[in-house]
Amino acid sequence: MGKNGHPELLLLLLFNAAVQMETRLLLTIYFFSKELTWTDARQFCQTNHIDMITWDIVDPNLLTTWLQNQELTEIWIGLHEDPEQLSAWRWINVKTGEGLTGEDVSGSSYWATQPKTDYSCGSYNSARKKWFGNVCSETLPFACYDDNLVLLTENKTWEEAMGRCREMSSASYKYDLLSVTRPTDFSYVRDRIYRATSEEVWTGLRFLGGEWWWSDGETLDHQEMLPDCPSQWQHCGMLSKNNTANWTSGDCSERRNFICNYVKLQEDHD
Structure with missing residues (x-):
């Protein structure tokens, strides 16, 4: 899938202005309205950018505002249940590009409800401003980032x-x-x-x-x-x-x- 479509462009411009950690280090977020499974979405991000977005990469308030303005409700984010420790949810490990980080975010206030047993992939709902656990084979829009x-x-x-x-x-x-x-x-x-x-x-x-x-x-x-x-x-x-x-x-x-x-x-x- 190419980098095209107005939703992506708008988010790119928004985060160019808002997620500048310094003039020397700049993060840019790309939104893709095409719906993919969580695994395919992450593979796309790793192939074409750095990885899928995580909560230390984005400003949640800006992300929420943009999604709401575009009437977009739910997107995949880089959040996954730990396959070796059930009920423990972790951010993707950008450092290795493969596994999960050591931080367990299961108790975060961002969760809407405790995900069901077979719901292993995380999404963000802009209407409720909460994370949700979903079946990984579900297809949703997603966001990647570059620096x-x-x-x-x-x-x-x-x-x-x-x-x-x-x-x-x-x-x-x-x-x-x-x-x-x-x-x-x-x-x-x-x-x-x-x-x-x-x-x-x-x-x-x-x-x-x-x-x-x-x-x-x-x-x-x-x-x-x-x-x-x-x-x-x-x-x-x-x-x-x-x-x-x-x-x-x-x-x-x-x-x-x-x-x-x-x-x-x-x-x-x-």
Whole structure:
């Protein structure tokens, strides 16, 4: 199914304006009015986007308003009963792209009623503002999401990684090594690098003139997160797939994977 139809376009524009975590990290929601089973809907999302939406990706109030305005009542969301623990409902695990997360949301106030035994897939009802359990073979509209991050599993030095990101730029999009300032975004980025073939990936952090800077020219808000006087070679910032520290410093000449982000350039209109 192609990306077409007014419902999808309207939701895309809504979330472009409303779900911007930072100018450097942007999430975009796509709604598809074609009805699919839960499994087929998720497969479509994973093939064409990142995955099906979950509650930490969307603003529920904005989602509800949009669906109500379009007179659309129910859509599939990334919620599923744990096959190994009956009555435990979990969000899909975007990090692995396969299983479910560890968070059990069975007791959430969003539930309308306790789902029946054979109802294993979750949907959202905009009229009642509640989650429902459904038979997974039922067909419903669904929503996927994308972001503006690109993980490259090429091993480059920090300088080479920055050059590789920037060479992807075009007349419409500007690419660079990832710059992200809000601490609340770190866990999202860490989940996005799970496919990296190196333990750490380069980001746009660089130590210059006694301070840590992002590659886009912004200073790091929390300088204390990294050494204020790093050793001679530990002047480049990276993010680990498994280390819970937000950022670590590394030897800029070492080769590892890296993550870029892109922004759409403003078009000139006569």
